[in-house]
Amino acid sequence: MQMQYVRDRVQLDSVTLGRHDMRFILRNTDVSMANAIRRTMIAEVPTMAIDVVTIHENTSVLHDEYIAHRVGLIPLASGAADAYTYNRDCEECEDFCSRCSVGYSLTVHNSTEDDVPVTSKDLIPAADSAVAAAPPGDPVVPVHDSGDVLRDAVAAAAGTPGAGLLTSAADAAAKGILIVKLGKGQRLSFTAVAKKGIGKEHAKWSPVCTVAFRAEPPAVRFVLPRLNELLDETAKADLLSLALGVVAIDDNGNLYYDSPFLAGRSAITADAVRRAGELAAAAGGAESEIVEFCEHPERFEFEVETTGVLAPKEVLTRAIGVLRDKVTTVAAHLAQVSQEGVDDPPLL
Ligand SMILES: [Zn+2]
Known part of the structure; x- marks a missing residue:
């Protein structure tokens, strides 16, 4: 055709x-x-992500670079990303300004006896930059209810019934994304700058x-009616061993497409195609009869x-x-x- x-x-x-x-x-x-x-x-x-972290004080158990890396991965609402210029192209500033970056600060001191979690909720946008460039109602702020927070918390809670089960995205949002836990007397204080960027530069964007x-x-399919006609029981079992998840054998000994293949979660490998060709040839058929290609x-x-x-x-x-x-x-x-x-x- x-x-x-x-x-x-x-x-x-x-x-x-x-x-x-x-x-x-x-x-x-x-x-x-x-x-x-x-x-x-x-x-x-393009999205916004924290790219520069200046640590002022860190007596937590994680070292500065590790914290900077974790902070860089906090998702920031980026609806307004197009309103910012790339920091490297900015003609308004030498360093950072409200046209090309958003500033944050974080200061947490644990003066309690218990561990205190430091989260994305403790990141405070600097008054002079975050709101200035972003359109009203679209500030560049941390997205606290990342899907992973919710999923991880639910999985963790499933192992320990009743322990802090998060039941909704609102609960996840209330908790924030964990940066580090501070022990008694520990401090963390830093300023951070978010810039516009793309995933090609770093996956955080x-x-x-x-x-x-x-x-x-799919690109390759078996012609199952012809294979069923040609192959005997042993040959079918042989092919099955190379095409698990693609085909299965029913009660009548016929090959049929298995559900992972039909759902697109598995594909026919080159080895399976080769073996099917050999088996078909041994049974008097031809390779061209038992495989069809879709370009x-x-x-x-x-x-x-x-x-x-x-x-x-x-x-x-x-x-x-x-x-x-x-x-x-x-x-x-x-x-x-x-x-x-x-x-x-x-x-x-
Ligand atoms: Zn600038």
Whole structure:
């Protein structure tokens, strides 16, 4: 059958939105576009993250670098990221200013007898920067109810029934993200500066934990009716040993697709294809009869989970914006190309 290359417009459907996650199906496009969207969501959507930590006093059990690293990973609400300039490009300041950065401070002294947790809730935005550049109602503040906090706490509580079970995101938000625990008499005091950046520079700027897609139909499939016809019981068992999670054998001794394969969680390996070919050939068949290839998947099922810094829909919208800007840059540059050519290629 002749493959049709002229496709309809790219289409998005079956969108399911959660607070920190989203599922959707992309149609009428190919693997390169699906992967470009996936990679842009992971690595090129700008967000805010703490990049400079100046420790004033630290008598906790963790050393300065460790604390700075933990603070850098605290997700910061980044709806206003586009309102900031990159610190390296900022023409307003030598160091930091409200156009390119957000300042925070933290000072905790444990004067009690018990351990005191220092969390993202103790990070206080500096009055002169956080609110200044961000649009009203969209300040760059820590996202306390990161999905992981909730999940970890629930898992921990499951092991010890009744001990601090977190039942809702609001409870997680109330607790904050743990930086360090201070023992009796210990102090922690630092100032921190958040900057705009992208996941390509450092994973802390990535707005997502995962973005995955699976192509439908899968690239390689067995022609099961023909395999069932050709192979005897021993050959089927032989193939099964190389394709666990892909095929299974029913009560009548016939191969069928197992649920992990149907759900896209397993794929047919090159070894399994080779063995199936050998077994089919030994039974008088041909390799070409028992495997079919799909070079042009028809749809891509995406799963996105964010770190909480941006709504999942916003991550997708901004990723598409980044891709569009790149193509626009190329087009604008092309328009300037004269007969002699240009010296500076566009930066993508
Ligand atoms: Zn600046």
